[in-house]
Amino acid sequence: ANDHESIKPMAETFFIFDTVVNVKIYDNRATREHFNEIEALLKDIDSKISRTLESSEIYQVNVNSGKSAVKVSSETFELVIKALDYAKRTDGKFNPAIGNLVTLWNIGHENAKVPDANLIEAARTLNDYRLIDLNQDTQEIYLQKEGMAIDLGSIGKGYAADAIYDYLQEQGFSSAIIDLGGNIYAMGQKPGGKMWNIGIQDPDKNRGNSIGTLQVEDKTVVTSGIYERFFIEDGKLYQHILDPETGYPVDNGISSVTVVTKHSTDADALSTTLFVLGIEEGLKFIEDTPDTEALFISKEQKLYATSGFKNMLNKTNDSYTFAN
Ligand code: ADP
Ligand code: MG
Ligand code: MG
Numbered sequence: 001a002n003d004h005e006s007i008k009p010m011a012e013t014f015f016i017f018d019t020v021v022n023v024k025i026y027d028n029r030a031t032r033e034h035f036n037e038i039e040a041l042l043k044d045i046d047s048k049i050s051r052t053l054e055s056s057e058i059y060q061v062n063v064n065s066g067k068s069a070v071k072v073s074s075e076t077f078e079l080v081i082k083a084l085d086y087a088k089r090t091d092g093k094f095n096p097a098i099g100n101l102v103t104l105w106n107i108g109h110e111n112a113k114v115p116d117a118n119l120i121e122a123a124r125t126l127n128d129y130r131l132i133d134l135n136q137d138t139q140e141i142y143l144q145k146e147g148m149a150i151d152l153g154s155i156g157k158g159y160a161a162d163a164i165y166d167y168l169q170e171q172g173f174s175s176a177i178i179d180l181g182g183n184i185y186a187m188g189q190k191p192g193g194k195m196w197n198i199g200i201q202d203p204d205k206n207r208g209n210s211i212g213t214l215q216v217e218d219k220t221v222v223t224s225g226i227y228e229r230f231f232i233e234d235g236k237l238y239q240h241i242l243d244p245e246t247g248y249p250v251d252n253g254i255s256s257v258t259v260v261t262k263h264s265t266d267a268d269a270l271s272t273t274l275f276v277l278g279i280e281e282g283l284k285f286i287e288d289t290p291d292t293e294a295l296f297i298s299k300e301q302k303l304y305a306t307s308g309f310k311n312m313l314n315k316t317n318d319s320y321t322f323a324n
Pocket of ligand 1: 093094095096098102151152153154155157183223224225228229240241242243244268271272276
């Protein structure tokens, strides 16, 4: 019954984490019930790691900053450990303690505008990731300074993609596209044993326009781009990845960074990390990261890619040219 000619994917769209989530299972055994389970799984993750949901574990950690440690689930605990690993590796440029700045800038939400400099300064003094205490024995998280706030927006969608992948695998599925607002997992192969073609968004065009396609199997493809969430004030674009040192959006000539690897949690953290590091430092960083490929697209429409990425990319847009 799973002859590939007769396979029609079963798909469902959810809206969660401020993101359109689309899951397509290429298997005739997929049922409505599987999608109900996926929805429950997404809600469960949100109830653990959301910064804004008052009942979430991270929310509780944040409101108890400077007061008391909060016991969290092992999932939340491990994800914060992972985020802190990237913070250490980048000397805090990737920073899960950036919650105050994220709230202040409010980028991607209505009425976002450049905040007062003194407010940026105040938020900046509350983003020291070294003040996040983790107690392995009790699974408690304690933020040492009152007002501090963890934000896992840079890693949460990747984490959710991995969770859906694991669920589908448990259910015996081996062919699916999991897409959380451009944070993609191309699970297994296409029916018929072909590779997936994943479009790389043209950062200067509307959604759906690509610079080319990436041929992958059983890999995650995650992009951080200036077009994802932003606002424009006085002709200047303010995007949603912030420089913890200055308190302002990173403005380093990058339009987008795409990462390809096995685990989406890593890819999500890495796409944000490479974006803040910039092209030169980012390319060095990715060289030291095994089994991971990356593409930087600059505002000048230049492409900087690892050799492995180039091999997977079928570039179809001539406005973009390789710089390396
Ligand atoms: P997207 O939200 O489009 O998936 P990213 O994965 O790159 O994009 O994550 C960006 C989000 O990460 C921001 O919206 C914010 O919540 C958070 N963030 C912003 N700056 C940083 C930073 N320097 N380090 C870690 N997280 C950040
Ligand atoms: Mg992301
Ligand atoms: Mg990310």
